[in-house]
Amino acid sequence: MNRRTFLWSLTGVSAVLGFMLTVQLASRPASSTNGMASFLDLTSQIDEASTENRILAADLARQRAQLAQYQAAAGSRALLRKAFLKDEQSVAREAGMTRVSGPGITITIRDDPKLPFIPEYAGQFSTESDQLISQIVNDLFANGATAISINGQRLVTTSSIRLVRGLGPSATLQINGNPIVSPYVIRAIGSISRMKAVLTVDNVAIVLNLMQEDCIIRTHPAKDGVRIPAYNGRLPGQYAKEVGGS
Amino acid sequence: MIWLPVMGLIIGAAIGYISHVHIPVAFSSYLSIAVLAALDTVFGGVRASLEKSFDGRVFLTGFFSNILLAALLAFIGNQLGVDLYLAAVVAFGVRLFQNIAVIRRIVFERMSQRGKGIRELKRP
Numbered sequence: 186m187n188r189r190t191f192l193w194s195l196t197g198v199s200a201v202l203g204f205m206l207t208v209q210l211a212s213r214p215a216s217s218t219n220g221m222a223s224f225l226d227l228t229s230q231i232d233e234a235s236t237e238n239r240i241l242a243a244d245l246a247r248q249r250a251q252l253a254q255y256q257a258a259a260g261s262r263a264l265l266r267k268a269f270l271k272d273e274q275s276v277a278r279e280a281g282m283t284r285v286s287g288p289g290i291t292i293t294i295r296d297d298p299k300l301p302f303i304p305e306y307a308g309q310f311s312t313e314s315d316q317l318i319s320q321i322v323n324d325l326f327a328n329g330a331t332a333i334s335i336n337g338q339r340l341v342t343t344s345s346i347r348l349v350r351g352l353g354p355s356a357t358l359q360i361n362g363n364p365i366v367s368p369y370v371i372r373a374i375g376s377i378s379r380m381k382a383v384l385t386v387d388n389v390a391i392v393l394n395l396m397q398e399d400c401i402i403r404t405h406p407a408k409d410g411v412r413i414p415a416y417n418g419r420l421p422g423q424y425a426k427e428v429g430g431s
Numbered sequence: 432m433i434w435l436p437v438m439g440l441i442i443g444a445a446i447g448y449i450s451h452v453h454i455p456v457a458f459s460s461y462l463s464i465a466v467l468a469a470l471d472t473v474f475g476g477v478r479a480s481l482e483k484s485f486d487g488r489v490f491l492t493g494f495f496s497n498i499l500l501a502a503l504l505a506f507i508g509n510q511l512g513v514d515l516y517l518a519a520v521v522a523f524g525v526r527l528f529q530n531i532a533v534i535r536r537i538v539f540e541r542m543s544q545r546g547k548g549i550r551e552l553k554r555p
Contacts, residue, residue: 190487191480195473196439198494202469203443209462211447212454224456 281341281416285332287374289411295368297399310396315348328383329376332413336365339416361418374411377404461502468501471523474530481537
């Protein structure tokens with residue numbers, strides 16, 4: 186009787202165990218030790234691949250259109266020249282080599298001795314102006330700015346913002362290698378609301394005021410409210426030439 | 432009659448395979464710990480049977496309560512951010528190997544006793 190009970194109990198338990206084992210094996214990927222992490226990794230990889238695919242597809246369509254334009258103009262020298270000029274203008278515009286205008290904002294930073302003197306922060310701007318202006322510029326570019334200039338110096342991909350110290354205590358701020366002096370006027374064309382929002386979120390004006398620097402932010406919503414000059418600095422390859430035959 | 436548990440295992444596996452039951456990946460670890468608890472109970476039952484101390488009620492209640500408690504422990508550990516399921520894995524793992532060792536010893540003893548008996552019967 187005892188043995189029979191044992192066998193039937195074991196049979197029932199074995200059936201349940203078999204069921205559980207099968208469900209477990211079917212539910213868990215055999216090759217994965219961390220199913221959830223793999224799932225999330227794969228999902229993010231798919232997202233990234235989809236985004237890349239979209240960008241590449243758009244790029245391909247643009248290149249095809251350009252190719253079609255060249256092919257169409259191949260028979261006519263004038264048309265080919267026109268196509269090349271259009272292409273050159275497009276590249277120059279993207280590289281910041283043309284003047285631009287549009288709605289945007291201006292930020293004027295200047296010394297203001299009337300602001301409260303806080304020993305901890307006062308005068309700090311003169312020693313960190315490159316970092317602070319770089320941060321403002323990066324924030325603007327990251328939040329809708331399409332063209333920026335500082336004291337008439339257009340910022341492009343090869344631009345530099347450096348605080349250069351001499352032998353004395355003074356330091357000069359240089360944009361694109363050109364020295365500039367206060368007041369610093371940053372002009373930015375782009376989404377006014379987004380640019381103003383990021384400046385508010387980062388407390389730019391408050392931080393500068395602590396350093397006894399006045400920060401005036403003005404919006405220019407008109408169609409050509411802000412004018413930004415073309416980049417007129419040195420171009421890559423002007424002095425340094427590629428060594429051939431290597 | 433010994434083939435009955437094997438048949439049960441096959442039938443259970445077949446039902447699981449045919450029914451296409453899938454549990455969410457997040458609960459997979461709970462089921463795996465429950466399977467370990469079930470295996471521990473099965474081997475415990477086999478050992479008890481060989482030692483002539485098997486009790487059906489203890490066996491069946493132990494089977495289900497161990498499964499539920501192991502899954503619950505894993506769940507609580509997951510909620511608390513502590514790997515509590517490791518405690519269950521260690522406990523069941525140790526017991527599993529102990530039970531297997533005892534079963535092996537009992538089987539060997541019985542086989543040797545049976546061998547002696549056959550030799551004595553063949554002796555003139």
